[in-house]
Amino acid sequence: MPLAPHSHRPPALRQRIGRRVLLSLLLIWGLGSAVVLGVGNHFVAQAFDRALLDDAHALAALVHGGGHNDRSGQGAGTLRIDLTPREVDLLRFDQSETVWFAVYGPDGSFIAGDHGLAAGTVAPGSTHAFSQLAREGLELRRVTLLTQGTPSFTVVMAQTTAERTHLLRRLLVYSGLAQLWLLVVLGSWLLRGIERDLRPLTALQDAVDQRDAADLQPLPQALTQQAGSSDVQRLGVALDGLLARVQHSLHAQREFAGNVAHELRTPLAGIRAQASHALAQDDPAVWRSELQGITEAEQRASRTVDQLLALARAAEGGIALALQTMELNTLVRDVLLRLLPRADSLGVDLGAEGLDQTVQVRADAALIEGILNNLLDNALRYGHGSPPRITVALQVRGGHTVLSVADNGPGVDAALAQRLLQRWAQGDQGVRLGQGAGLGLSIVARYAQLMGGGLELAPAQDGPGLVASVWLPTAGE
Structure with missing residues (x-):
């Protein structure tokens, strides 16, 4: 065409x-x-x-x-x-x-x-x-x-x-010629002024046109600070903001691709090895054992990908997130009811405190569910006490609402608690069990940050265990 x-x-x-x-x-x-x-x-x-x-x-x-x-x-x-x-x-x-x-x-x-x-x-x-x-x-x-x-x-x-x-x-000719001369002078002055005022915009356009696709650094300050118009300055600031957002998005995509490639390498290699071993055997029992291992490896890989996608969405969601006023106690109760069958199958005593009072927060329902799912999933996998017990509590402290998940497992010290908030960080128990990828708590922290809150990890006060507390702004405060 x-x-x-x-x-x-x-x-x-x-x-x-x-x-x-x-x-x-x-x-x-x-x-x-x-x-x-x-x-x-x-x-x-x-x-x-x-x-x-x-x-x-x-x-x-x-x-x-x-x-x-x-x-x-x-x-x-x-x-x-x-x-x-x-x-x-x-x-x-x-x-x-x-x-x-x-x-x-x-x-x-x-x-x-x-x-x-x-x-x-x-x-x-x-x-x-x-x-x-x-x-x-x-x-x-x-x-x-x-x-x-x-x-x-x-x-x-x-x-x-x-x-x-x-x-x-004669009056019309002389006055018309005088006016025409004045208009020519005024028009020339205005055209030169327009050319002068648009020159920074042309320089800004040339600077953007000459850029490589991979160059997302902010524009030179001389292009915006020396502009004779505030409109050109605001345009330069807007372009810098756009470049920063694009750079952030590309960084998140590269990080997501690298994380996926890094985390899937091990389970895929294990699946390939187990499949090769099963093909080399004639015993159906071996086949069943290897297929069971392949299924578990696939589940771990799928879970890792889901966490990576959730983390990427959380990073991108920071650009525009619409918060709504909701009853947090009702949402927490619904999530606990969905996880009760899993807790019962593991023999874990899953309880709740503070859900009988109405607590309203400015939040996003999907992010709240993501926070609870990750915290309860960590507690169900690592918080194995004698007997295992998990308590979800909801409290209002000042202008914030605190949602905490406490278990009676081995817990972690203060230094490890800070390190667990970073990506790919796992405690000794997580490494020993070979479950997860160290992304759950970083996802929780990012979700809380997007809603104006934060995540804190602290040892349990009445014995061994870990308390993960998420604080959120209370509605109307």
Whole structure:
């Protein structure tokens, strides 16, 4: 199956961030230009409208009452305009715009100016009004001024809007170019900052990519301590934690494989030797004897493997273990009832103390059963007193619950008790009996540790024997 082409790979983080930054800047530039255009149009229109209104007031000041004809020969009635033809030309003059004007009497009769320049509508209570007008194919801006007097009259002035449009365009171009220059500078600065801030992440990626699969040592501290972002530092810490967990897991797997290979070598060699000896004999009694030995060797090997697996699960279980509140006295009673037939077959007096009161602990039921099974199995195999007796006791001491298994066997001294908590450690009796592999107590200690407790071995106080005590945090303490 062909590999997917590189073009389908997602873009790099710096590219995605850079694109979003540039798009955001372009959007800001567009919105800024729109705001400048709107504000500029408003104030430019105000300035030109004010100038047009001032011209209308100036023209109204030249309108007088009386007489039938003005000096220019235009208009009739009681109103006249004191303007010569030259002054009229000056009034119409503008370097870039064309100006029209008209004066109307109180009855709407034309007095002077340009015919056809109609007056606009002025709202009641107002003296003037601005409006748009089309004349001779041109867009005009018109002001209509109502002048009160005796008699009253209306002045209309209009001019083209080319200068307004030109001024607004220049405002938009200059402001847009200035904003664009600022955005280019800001975008360059932001892109350099993104590149600088992502450089530790790139170095971290390169350091991980160049590592050998067997190299699980923590990352160099310089990669995380010199990072400019706490996020990169936390990522480095998280990677170190992941490497530590993987290293711990691999160590546990190697140790498990080595332990299995070491412990199964002897029983497998014995099974092979017994099978070879049985095949070389013709006596069925020998066959039966050797087969019985093979069965016992297989049982010891199976038990060793079960213990090794339990220990490996305990080591891995330390990563995440959900503890629950449970009644320890009920769980202990159930385990004792299951082991009573075995104790009776061995002639062992298996008793209990302190199970009549409710004791709640924060623990895991499977680990508690594993602890009891290992402790009682050790006591049943090694604690042979006269007569053999095993007592399981449950006590609450302060903020802890103590689960103890006591036997009346030969016991161990303090130095050996500490050594038995280690893997593969066995006492003289265990070596002499040839049972077990020295893993049971180390499994118990690991289980107790996972639940926030511990294991202690001590001589019995009222005679020979050994007391194995597991203390666990009491629920609610």
